Amino acid sequence: MTAKDFLAANSLLAERARLAIMAILxxxxxxxxxxxxxxxxxxxxxNLSSHxxxxxxxxxxxxxxxxxDRKPRTTFECTALGxxxxxxxxxxxxxxxxAARADSGGQ
Amino acid sequence: MTAKDFLAANSLLAERARLAIMAILxxxxxxxxxxxxxxxxxxxxxNLSSHxxxxxxxxxxxxxxxxxDRKPRTTFECTALGxxxxxxxxxxxxxxxxAARADSGGQ
Numbered sequence: 001m002t003a004k005d006f007l008a009a010n011s012l013l014a015e016r017a018r019l020a021i022m023a024i025l026x027x028x029x030x031x032x033x034x035x036x037x038x039x040x041x042x043x044x045x046x047n048l049s050s051h052x053x054x055x056x057x058x059x060x061x062x063x064x065x066x067x068x069d070r071k072p073r074t075t076f077e078c079t080a081l082g083x084x085x086x087x088x089x090x091x092x093x094x095x096x097x098x099a100a101r102a103d104s105g106g107q
Numbered sequence: 108m109t110a111k112d113f114l115a116a117n118s119l120l121a122e123r124a125r126l127a128i129m130a131i132l133x134x135x136x137x138x139x140x141x142x143x144x145x146x147x148x149x150x151x152x153x154n155l156s157s158h159x160x161x162x163x164x165x166x167x168x169x170x171x172x173x174x175x176d177r178k179p180r181t182t183f184e185c186t187a188l189g190x191x192x193x194x195x196x197x198x199x200x201x202x203x204x205x206a207a208r209a210d211s212g213g214q
Contacts, residue, residue, distance in 0.1 A: 002147065003127040003130065003131055003147050003148050004147060004148060004149045006123070006127055007123065007124055007127060007148060007149065007150070008149065014123050016113070016114065016121050017114055020110040020113055020114055020203060020207075023110065023203060023204050023207040024110060024207045024210070026207070027207040027208045027210065040109065040110050040111060040210075041110050041111060041114060042111045042114065042115065043114070090204070096127060096130060097130050097197070100127075100130040100131045100133070100134040101134045103131070103134065103147075
């Protein structure tokens with residue numbers, strides 16, 4: 001994985017707020033609700049909504065909507081694809097850094 | 108380092124092309140010229156120029172201009188500050204990922 005491949009491999013996770021969202025969801029044992037994410041990330045509501053919408057469209061996370069005590073509650077869960085994408089993104093990053101180091105003799 | 112801190116810590120290196128540029132320069136033993144960077148990264152010339160200008164303004168890299176065989180040659184070198192910023196950015200990323208994992212019991 002060279003720097004070129006790293007940049008060519010388009011990933012939603014290249015945006016660090018989305019990377020942080022997926023890191024939290026991938027690590028969680030159960031779905032995480034909107035307000036917990038909001039609190040952990042300190043994004044605006046609109047910003048967080050827009051990021052999760054993109055991640056949902058790409059099937060990296062799944063949205064659940066339910067009523068708890070007659071109040072709507074939205075939770076998010078990492079999909080298997082999301083977990084794979086996160087792992088792959090971090091591997092590509094790591095490989096790019098190693099390649100830069102390995103390549104440095106050749107300058 | 109929580110996800111919040113990771114997002115709050117503004118860094119030029121949050122943009123992955125700049126991260127890749129700095130990874131290459133930090134690893135190199137000597138200044139790297141413009142065309143080598145261009146080749147390694149497959150960015151457009153304008154795009155690469157704009158990224159290195161920002162990195163230079165932030166003093167993360169140093170630009171050298173010289174004449175070799177009467178042709179202008181521009182090279183880039185990572186500064187000590189650039190090396191530190193790269194190291195810090197990667198530590199923050201790593202810490203954010205660890206924190207997400209450590210935090211996952213508390214959902």
